[in-house]
Each structure stands twice: as C-alpha cells, then as structure tokens.
Amino acid sequence: MASGVAEEDDGGIPLDIDNVHMLLQVEHEQIQKRTFTNWMNAQLSKRCPPSFVSDLFSDLRDGSQLLDLLEVMSGQPMKRQRGRGVFQQRANIDTALNFLKKKSIKLVNINIPDIIDGRPSIILGLIWTIILHCHIEELASTLSYSSSARPPPLPAGRMSPLHKRFRISAKKALLMWVRDQCQKVGCSVSVKNFKSSWRSGEVFLAILCSLRPQLADLSLVQSRSNQENLEEAFHLAERELHIPRLLDPEDVDVPDPDEKSIMTYVAQFLQYSNDMPAPDDHLQLFPVVQPFSLSPVNLPAQFTPAVAVSPLRQVSPSERALEVTCWLQQTYDELSEAWTATEKSSFAEKYQVFQNLFGSFTEQRRPVMTLLAAVRRCPELSQEQCALRTAWDRLEAELQRCKADLDSSLPPPLDSVVVWLQRAEEALTEEGGGVTDHAGAAKKQELNKTRKRL
Template sequence: QHTHPYVISDLYTDIQQGYLLLDLLEVLSGQHLPREKGPNNTFRYRSNIENALTFLKSKSLKLINIHVADIIEGKPSIVLGLIWTIIFHFHIEELARTLACTYNQPSLDCSSAVDSSSKAIQSANESSKIKERWKISATKALLSWAKEQCSLHGSINVTDFKSSWRSGLPFLAIIQALRPGVVDLEQAKARSNKENLNEAFRVAELELNIPRLLEPEDVDIVNPDEKSIMTYVAQFLQYSRNLHETEEDTQEKVREAMSWLAAQEKKLAKLLVDTENETYYQKYKEMMSFMESFSQEKKAFLPVLSSKRSEAELSEDQQQMREEWDKLISQINEWKAKLDQMLPSPLGNIEAWLQEVEHLQAEDLPDLQDPFKAMFVFRETIVIFKGLMDHFDSHLDTLQSFKNEDEKNMPLVLPEKLDEMKRRL
C-alpha cells in the first residue's frame, strides 16, 4: 500500500536496511517519516532504523530490549517482537478502543472525556501510565468481546487467548454469531480439534473474507501463541464493525468514495495527456507526485474500499464502487508498467528481469495430489529460477555502476527509482 510498493521475501533480511520499517509505519500512521538518503551502507541503515524507533517511542510505545544493532543483524526474536508491538498498537488497540467504554475499560478516549470538564492537564509520565494501562485493557476488551460472542451459543468458555481456542469451537461460535447458519456448532462438538480449526479457518476465509493467518497445528498444542491468536481474532472484530454500520452510513461512504474515484480517474487521464511528450525523468516524477497524494487521500476511503464482505453481500452501488476501484488500480498499474518499459538502457532489461523473478517468487505451486507430478513441477520451477539467477551478478554490477546522467549532465532517472531497484535486487 506504500507509494513505492515493497515485495517482502524474507522479513528478517528485508527489515535490516530500515526502508521496510519506515514504509510500514508511513502506511499505518499516514505520516511522512524522515529517512537517510545516499549510498547504501550500515550508517544509512542504522539511521533509518533509528528514525523508525524514534517515531514509535514518540507514540509512547515501550520498545523493551529492541535495539538498532539487533534489527540490522535480523535477529528473529527481536524482529518478531517489534512487528508484534506495531500490530498491537496500530491494529488491535485501534480496534479494541471502540469497545473500551462498552466493557468499562479505561481507554484514552474515555479518560479524556472525563477530564475535559475539569480541564485536567496530565504530565507526560501520567499520560504514559494511562497508555500502558490501556494496552492491558485493549487485550481485556477484545477478550470480553470474544466471550460475548461465544456466550450466545451455550457452554463455549473463553478465558484467554491461548488454550481456550484449542478446540476450535470459539472460532466457530464467533463465525456463527457474525454469520448465522454458515457453521453447525452441534456437529462441531463431535469433531476433533484439528477438524474444527480447519473448518473455522476455511469458512472465515471463504465467507467472511478473513485471511487464514493460522493453521490447526498453530493452535492445537499445549501452549499456543497468544499474540497470533489475538491478531487473528481481531480480524473478526473488524468484520463485526463493518457489519454494524447503518445502511445510510454505508451508502454515504460509498457515494463519497465513488466521487473520489471519479476525480482520481480524471486526474490520472489529464496527467497522462500532459506528460505525453515529457522525458522519462519528468514522467516518473509526475507519477511519484500523483501516487503520493493518491496514497494519502485513499486512507480516508480504505475502510469502505477494502470491505471484507463477499460479492453476494454487496449492494449494487458497492459492487459498482469495487469495480471502479479495480479499474483505477488497473490503470495505475498499466501506467507504471509502461513507464518501466521506457526505462533507459540497460535499466529496462534489469527491471524486466526483476519483475520476472518477483513473479516467480510470488507464484504458488499448484496443489497436486500426484507426488510425481508435484515433484516435476517443483523441479521445473527450480530450473527456471536458477536460469534467472545466472544473470544476478551482471545485473547487480550494471545497476551499481550505472551513470545517471545524459550528455547534458541531466539525470536520466529519479534517484528514488534507482534506490527502489537496488532494494528489490
């Protein structure tokens, strides 16, 4: 979702340079964060990571035992701890905040409402304590919501985000509460834990459009990971919030989104005409400017544009909006692809090679029942990948030695594009 989309192939490696971290925080916060520019080196990576951690600390997030050096080394436990902190603050806390008053938890919003009459001014230390208390209550609020959904269906008891979910029944109970009739709880009580978990994750993905973040073996163990289960359960709360909007609210949001989409389409069409005879450098610069404003403006419409509802649940206007959104994204991607084809030699060849490798990495292997066929397909993919990687060293040398100026000493390509290609390589 970033202005310059980033393909993550290995979290522990990709996070080491700091770009991924800054991109992620910019998307989640909607803010522009400072980043070090210049040649890729340890100093630059360290500076970018420090900027990201400083930003998180400014949000009163406690980063216990998370140090720059550990992230540069890609230490799994530190990287996962950092990502969890980000997920909890920007996703789970934000979702659970809406439940705080309902379940008598001390949210920041509730406390500010109480203090406003007396004009109380809290010190930075007091504010930090409240946020820490809210972090605990966010977990409690989410758990209370899960308990409430499960209580609608008899004796399904939830006391934590660990072993309570092992049977799979709480997941199925929440699905039944949100979408009555899509699961059979009585039948589930006679099935194994693994069967119930598999069914819950399958139905959630198929009927509620909730990504399958877990597998049965992640949950049906003695001590399942609390953070993973919380992150997954939060997706159901998000779905619930989308369901409870009034029809009038939804229609108004759809109308606003449709108006914005139409304006963006006109803006894009005009930009294509205006830059038709410009240099590649200028075309790319205009595209970056468009994408920056596009990415900022779309945040207001993302909840309605990325609705988790299936096609069958969408109104005619919502279906039209989704079609317009897909159409606009397709036009933007087409524009980007044309610009990539216009890259000056030899960058064009490197870009085409990068896209081919990324496509191969992202492509799922077919689910073949025949093990011999599966092995043949797998070997074929490996051969193709090895063939592509034979060109890696030469492309790397070419990119690093590329002289970015024409005969008039003017830049051929924006430095940001070169940085993006180096990062992807």
C-alpha cells in the first residue's frame, strides 16, 4: 500500500495512489473516447456522402471510416478495398497508416492487429495523432506569424528564420492564442494549461466574446457555477458559431480535466477565427515584402516569390486558388534554380542559402497555409483547388530534397553521424519494433539532442 490515502471509493475502502492513477486513466479514456468520436463525426459530416462512427473502438477495424477521415482532412481521394474480410481490413488500415507516414507523421506502436482488435489505447493514440498533426498543428502554424504574444528573441546567428518561427510547439502556440483572446476582452484568468485553467468556464466565454463581441456577458461569470458557465459557453458556441459540441460541462468541471480533449475542442475556435475574413481580405492576397539576397554564393541576385494581386478588386475563391498556385509554381522554379547553383559550393555556403530560401518562404507562406486549411475542409475540390494542392505538395517535396542534400553535404565525420541518425529514426518508426511508448520517446529525445550538438 502506498503511503498516504488519496480518497475512498463508494464502498469506503481507501484507495492507494496507484489505484487513483488507474481510475484517472480510465476516466480520461472515457472522456477522450466521447470527445474524439464527436470530433471525428464532425469531420465525417463534411464528406459526400457523409459517414458516421457510433463506437470508436469497434468501427475503425475495417479501415473504411479511417480512410473517410483522411479524405476529409487531406482533400485527397483514398483507394480502398471493398468487403469485410480480414484481408480488406488490413489493406485499408495499411493504406491509412502509410498515408500518415508519407506525411512524416510518426506512428509509435500503432499496428494493424491492434486497430482490428479495437485496443482502446491504440485507437485513442491514433486519432489523437491525426487530430494533433492534421488539425491542431496545421491551425497553429498560422499563429507563428499572427500571434501578438511572441517568445523572447534568440541570439543572432543561432537559428535559421524557419526555426525561429517554429521553435514553439503547437500546444504552446494554441495556448498563446488563447491568452491573446482573453487579453482582448479583459479576462483576468491566468491560462497556464489546457487542464485546470478551463474548469470555471470563463476562458471559453472570453474566447467567444473575443470572436463575437457582446455574445456573452462576462460580468455574470462569478455569480454562476462552473457547470452553468460551461453549459452557456458550449451552447453559444454551437448555436452562434456552429462549433460542434465535443465536450459536456461534467467533462471539464473535474479536478483533473483531460488535456487532449480540451485542446481538440479549443482548436475549433481557432479554426473559426482563421475562417473569418479579415477586414481588408478582399484588397490584397499577399503582402508586398522585400526580396532576400542570396549572397554570398554566386546565385541570382534576388529571390522574389511574393505575388501581389491588384488592389481594390475582390477575388473569387477560384481566382485566389489560381493566384496562390502561380506563386507556388514560381517559388518552386526559383528555389530549384537557386539550389542548383550551389552544387559546387561548400557546406557553409549551402547552409547560408538554405537559411535565406526558407526565410523568404516562411515570411510569405501564411496566406497559403490559411487557404490550404480551407481547401482541406472542402468535401469536393474544384480543378483550381486540386492544382493548388499539387503545387504545394511539389514545393514541399522540393524543400525536403534541398534539406536532404544539405545534410548529405556535411564534411566527414559528421556525414556518417547524420546517416546513423536517419537510420535510427527510421528504425524507431518501423512497425512491430517492440519499443514501448516511453522507451521510444526517450530514444527519440536522445537522437534530437545528438542532432543539436552537431
């Protein structure tokens, strides 16, 4: 028996700390199941024809709903095997997992047999991975450019512009956005996490007021109970903002709310914020920025991927998609040309060019990410939207190619170390590797430390 009794169960029997921890895990699992099921059905309702999940643990075993979800999130059609046999089930799940891996999404200990068997921890882990990487991170990527809360600047020359903008996690970026919304409406709650900070319901109401002023009366918060505030917030969000109700008040008004469930729900408010047209959204699609110089190596004098549309004219969705596609194609051409010119350059020169290329690209990519996020939520894509996705994937692949080429340019013995790191990372992601979650995470952390020391 562990020292100290945390609480007693209904029969008056004291529970040790291990039993309390187990009960909390079960409670969080139940809340996650409800939240993730509601979230998944909200996404599947956008599909044509829509589909539906009634039991998250059993309905994913044939892989078809999983493919439906990835179609909605990616905007791409997914090939599938028809039928309910084990072969078809395995093939569909394998297609889904391979699609995620090709998107550089790490899947730790998520195997086909576990999904077919409906193992709760595996199913919840898989859906959370999709929510985090395909939804929350995509939304939070825009916050690296728009949030007014900035982390302190780093010493000059220590990181590339890309790393400077993405050195915070999606979780921290989302938390920064929440604090921004609270500050706008004078909410005094100190939002420190996605757990206890949300229990009173005041932060949810503050976000609502920030997005839709006068929608809720924050002066009434202190006179109501936590569950009354939460019910008011969830009801208003569903009725006025059409944000699906993923949580119930009793899920949040507990001593230890589930972090992943709250993050999943809050991300919908950020999505609503991103979908709101800016006051001058019809005037200009891309900001006019100064081009980067690609010195010191002998490359084209200017790198100018920005595309400025004519002001004072409204842009239709098709025209906007076409203009962004043109920008992506131009960026791809200039990126390829600039990188080809570094073929005989030293690693230091290549690294400098890589910094400049990525810096210029990331300074101007926010409108693209916002538009791509909207496109991915469309059940059916137009010809212009399909061309936009193709152009983005092509540019993304070219950027990865440049990075791989940069890694391979390291002088001995660092080049062999990089090869070893890459192989180690690939080994950790292999199915059936027998690495536990904690062990795998620890090994990946060590690999990242090794990379940083290079």
